[in-house]
Amino acid sequence: xxxxxxxxxxxxxxxxxxxxxxxxxxxxxxxxxxxxxxxxxxxxxxxxxxxxxxxxxxxxxxxxxxxxxxxxxxxxxxxxxxxxxxxxxxxxxxxxxxxxxxxxxxxxxxxxxxx
Amino acid sequence: xxxxxxxxxxxxxxxxxxxxxxxxxxxxxxxxxxxxxxxxxxxxxxxxxxxxxxxxxxxxxxxxxxxxxxxxxxxxxxxxxxxxxxxxxxxxxxxxxxxxxxxxxxxxxxx
Numbered sequence: 001x002x003x004x005x006x007x008x009x010x011x012x013x014x015x016x017x018x019x020x021x022x023x024x025x026x027x028x029x030x031x032x033x034x035x036x037x038x039x040x041x042x043x044x045x046x047x048x049x050x051x052x053x054x055x056x057x058x059x060x061x062x063x064x065x066x067x068x069x070x071x072x073x074x075x076x077x078x079x080x081x082x083x084x085x086x087x088x089x090x091x092x093x094x095x096x097x098x099x100x101x102x103x104x105x106x107x108x109x110x111x112x113x114x115x
Numbered sequence: 116x117x118x119x120x121x122x123x124x125x126x127x128x129x130x131x132x133x134x135x136x137x138x139x140x141x142x143x144x145x146x147x148x149x150x151x152x153x154x155x156x157x158x159x160x161x162x163x164x165x166x167x168x169x170x171x172x173x174x175x176x177x178x179x180x181x182x183x184x185x186x187x188x189x190x191x192x193x194x195x196x197x198x199x200x201x202x203x204x205x206x207x208x209x210x211x212x213x214x215x216x217x218x219x220x221x222x223x224x225x226x
Contacts, residue, residue, distance in 0.1 A: 004157070006157075043158075043203065043219075045213060045214075045216075056212065092157075102148070102163075103148065103160065103163050104148075104160070104205075105160060106150075106159070107157050108156050108157050109155075109156070111155070
């Protein structure tokens with residue numbers, strides 16, 4: 001079974017631009033969560049989608065948004081990029097049979113650099 | 116949200132040594148997960164624990180779900196160079212619906 005895939009793996013953007021990152025979960029997994037990882041802050045939860053609905057949201061500004069499609073694939077978008085948005089963005093999927101996400105499986109991440 | 120305190124922050128050990136790290140909280144957790152992250156990659160799930168007192172092994176790795184349900188431990192026996200990386204604990208708070216992650220333990224191994 002293929003793992004979680006994320007595209008692109010690396011991205012360089014300029015301040016003020018916007019960016020869209022993509023995540024394809026493991027086949028059969030319906031929950032997709034997004035995390036931001038920086039050296040000083042560790043893994044910070046952005047949001048979680050289940051059945052095309054945002055189920056949980058972390059403490060990030062409205063510039064960070066996401067969505068999930070009917071095939072469970074998910075995208076996250078960051079508008080008006082700031083230098084501090086430079087990070088590794090990780091997507092994780094889980095099967096979620098009981099309505100609660102656990103045993104999350106991570107993709108390789110997208111390394112975003114904002115200049 | 117509920118916080119997890121992971122310790123130690125970093126370890127620099129000799130190849131062949133055993134390693135212990137732990138995760139603690141003041142709150143009760145129903146699930147504990149341990150992940151390893153290699154540089155530039157996403158975390159990989161190592162062990163999942165679901166019951167208080169549960170002890171689970173995965174090769175040279177052994178993890179335990181604390182009896183109080185407020186902590187978990189990960190041990191690595193006979194460390195090798197490829198054990199290098201960041202180890203994260205993650206837990207599902209008894210009243211929560213999303214995972215909470217510890218800050219990670221950086222493991223370095225001297226060969």
